[in-house]
Amino acid sequence: MTASITQLAAARAARTSYRAGEVAPTSGVAHGLVQANLISVPAEWAFEVLLFAQRNPKPCPVLEVLDPGAYESTLAPGSDLRTDIPAYRIWRDGELTEEVTDASAAWEEHPDLVSFLIGCSFTFEAGLADAEIPIRHQELGRNVPMYRTSRPCAPAGRLRGDMVVSMRPIPADRVADAVRISGRYPAVHGAPVHVGDPASLGIADLAAPEFGDPPEVRDGEVPVFWACGVTPQAAIMDSCPPFALTHAPGHMFITDVRDTEYLA
Amino acid sequence: MTASITQLAAARAARTSYRAGEVAPTSGVAHGLVQANLISVPAEWAFEVLLFAQRNPKPCPVLEVLDPGAYESTLAPGSDLRTDIPAYRIWRDGELTEEVTDASAAWEEHPDLVSFLIGCSFTFEAGLADAEIPIRHQELGRNVPMYRTSRPCAPAGRLRGDMVVSMRPIPADRVADAVRISGRYPAVHGAPVHVGDPASLGIADLAAPEFGDPPEVRDGEVPVFWACGVTPQAAIMDSCPPFALTHAPGHMFITDVRDTEYLA
Incomplete structure (x- = not known):
C-alpha cells in the first residue's frame, strides 16, 4: 500500500x-x-x-x-x-x-x-494509536524519553556501546496489545526488549532519561521499553570516531x- | 529452540x-x-x-x-x-x-x-519435507538447479549483478503450501520470488541451469523460484574484484x- x-x-x-x-x-x-x-x-x-x-x-x-x-x-x-x-x-x-x-x-x-x-519506533506509534493505546509523550507534547541501558551491543571493529531504549508507559491491560502490534514491525525495532523493571536494564531513575523528556507514568501503567535508533549515538560517544x-x-x-x- | x-x-x-x-x-x-x-x-x-x-x-x-x-x-x-x-x-x-x-x-x-x-534455501527445505512436499533434487541425489536471471540487483559501489534463483518443481496443489512455509523464513530467502514462467525471469532453458544439476520437472508440477545466495558469485563475475x-x-x-x- x-x-x-x-x-x-x-x-x-x-x-x-x-x-x-x-x-x-x-x-x-x-x-x-x-x-x-x-x-x-x-x-x-x-x-x-x-x-x-x-x-x-x-x-x-x-x-x-x-x-x-x-x-x-x-x-x-x-x-x-x-x-x-x-x-x-x-x-x-x-x-x-x-x-x-x-x-x-x-x-x-x-x-x-x-x-x-x-x-x-515512532513508525509503529501509528499502529498503537489506531488501537487506542495511549501515547503519553504525544498527549503531553513532549519528546519520548530515552535511556542508555547496561546492555552492551555486539561490537564491530572500533564501534562499541550500550543499547539505548525508548520508553512508553502502557496501561497494564494493553501491554500485550502493544507487544503484539509493535512486533509486527521488526524493521522498526519490533516488539519491546523489556517490560517493567527499569533497574534490570541498568536504568537507575526513570524520571531522568539521557535523551528526550521525562516521562509521566500513571497508576496502573507499566514502563515498556523498545530498542532505540539512538543506540548508534551512544556508540559514537563510546567509540570516538573523529566525526559523525x-x-x-x-x-x-x-x-x-x-x-x-x-x-x- | x-x-x-x-x-x-x-x-x-x-x-x-x-x-x-x-x-x-x-x-x-x-x-x-x-x-x-x-x-x-x-x-x-x-x-x-x-x-x-x-x-x-x-x-x-x-x-x-x-x-x-x-x-x-x-x-x-x-x-x-x-x-x-x-x-x-x-x-x-x-x-x-x-x-x-x-x-x-x-x-x-x-x-x-x-x-x-x-x-x-536449503534451510527451509526441512520445513517443506516435513510438510511432505517433494524435494526433487534430494530424491535424485542431485544438486539443486540455479539460474542467473535478467533481474538486476541494486548495485553497491563497484558491485553489481543479476539475481540468481534456485528452482524446485512443486506439484501445483502444493505451491501455496511451499510459498507459505518458506515465507516463514525471511532470513533464508523467504517466499519464492517467482512461480512458473521461467521466460519472464530471463531463463531461456530450464534444462540448462548455470549452477547445480539439471532439474526433472514432471507433469502437474510448476517450477518455483527462490532468491539464491549464489547471487554474490554472479556479482563477482560481473564486478571483477581482484580476489574472492x-x-x-x-x-x-x-x-x-x-x-x-x-x-x-
Whole structure:
C-alpha cells in the first residue's frame, strides 16, 4: 500500500518546514509514514557502522544506506538529508560539539559522508494509536524519553556501546496489545526488549532519561521499553570516531513510505 | 529452540568429513539446521559486499559477518571456514580460477579476508519435507538447479549483478503450501520470488541451469523460484574484484543453529 496524497502532503510539508528552520519533535507527524534515525560518518567508518547495525538489528534496523556523498533518500524523493531533519547533532571525537538545524556546513567539511537511515519506533506509534493505546509523550507534547541501558551491543571493529531504549508507559491491560502490534514491525525495532523493571536494564531513575523528556507514568501503567535508533549515538560517544553527524533524538527524518511497507 | 544432540552430532560429523576432504552437495544434511552460503573478500571490498547484501536482502540475507581475518563462525563454535565447507571456488578478477576442497592457501594469500555467511534455501527445505512436499533434487541425489536471471540487483559501489534463483518443481496443489512455509523464513530467502514462467525471469532453458544439476520437472508440477545466495558469485563475475573466495554452489556451510531460530 503506498502513501495517500494526504500523507505525502503532510510529509513534504514537514520536511519543507524543517528545511526552513522549524524545530520540533516528530512523534505523531505524518501519521502512518515511516520515520528514521540518521547517522552519517566519513566513508572510512562506514563499514563498521554497517557491521554494527548488522550485528545489532534490534536497535539498528537499517532502512537505507546512501552512497558516499549522497544526501537524497530514495525513501523520500526530492529530500535533502542535509536540511530536512528538524535538528542535528555534530560529534567530534565522541563529544557532542554542536546542535544545528541545518547540516550543510558539516557536509562541506566532510563531502564523503555515508548516511544510514535506521528504523524508528515512532513508525509503529501509528499502529498503537489506531488501537487506542495511549501515547503519553504525544498527549503531553513532549519528546519520548530515552535511556542508555547496561546492555552492551555486539561490537564491530572500533564501534562499541550500550543499547539505548525508548520508553512508553502502557496501561497494564494493553501491554500485550502493544507487544503484539509493535512486533509486527521488526524493521522498526519490533516488539519491546523489556517490560517493567527499569533497574534490570541498568536504568537507575526513570524520571531522568539521557535523551528526550521525562516521562509521566500513571497508576496502573507499566514502563515498556523498545530498542532505540539512538543506540548508534551512544556508540559514537563510546567509540570516538573523529566525526559523525546524527539527528537530534526525537527529531527524525520523515519519509514518504507507509509503515505498512515494513509489516512482517 | 536449540539444536538437538543428534542434530549437532550430524552437523559436526558433516563439517569434520568435509574438513577431511569429502565433497558432496549438502542439501538434506543435518536436517533442521541452518545452512549458509560463503563469500570472503579482502577487507577493502567488505563494505561494498555488506552494502550489496543490505540493498538486496532477498537474495543476500546476511546471517553473520566475521571480523577481518577471522574464520571461526559463531554459528558453529569450533568451526573453521577455511576447511569445513565441502568445496570452494576461488575468483580472480571475476574469473573462476580454482575449485578446491581446502581454502587454507587462499587465506595465507589474503589474511585480511572478511567472510559473509548468507542464508540458504536449503534451510527451509526441512520445513517443506516435513510438510511432505517433494524435494526433487534430494530424491535424485542431485544438486539443486540455479539460474542467473535478467533481474538486476541494486548495485553497491563497484558491485553489481543479476539475481540468481534456485528452482524446485512443486506439484501445483502444493505451491501455496511451499510459498507459505518458506515465507516463514525471511532470513533464508523467504517466499519464492517467482512461480512458473521461467521466460519472464530471463531463463531461456530450464534444462540448462548455470549452477547445480539439471532439474526433472514432471507433469502437474510448476517450477518455483527462490532468491539464491549464489547471487554474490554472479556479482563477482560481473564486478571483477581482484580476489574472492566462495563456497561451490550447493556445497554449503552447515551451522549448529536450528532453522526455527530464523522463523519470522
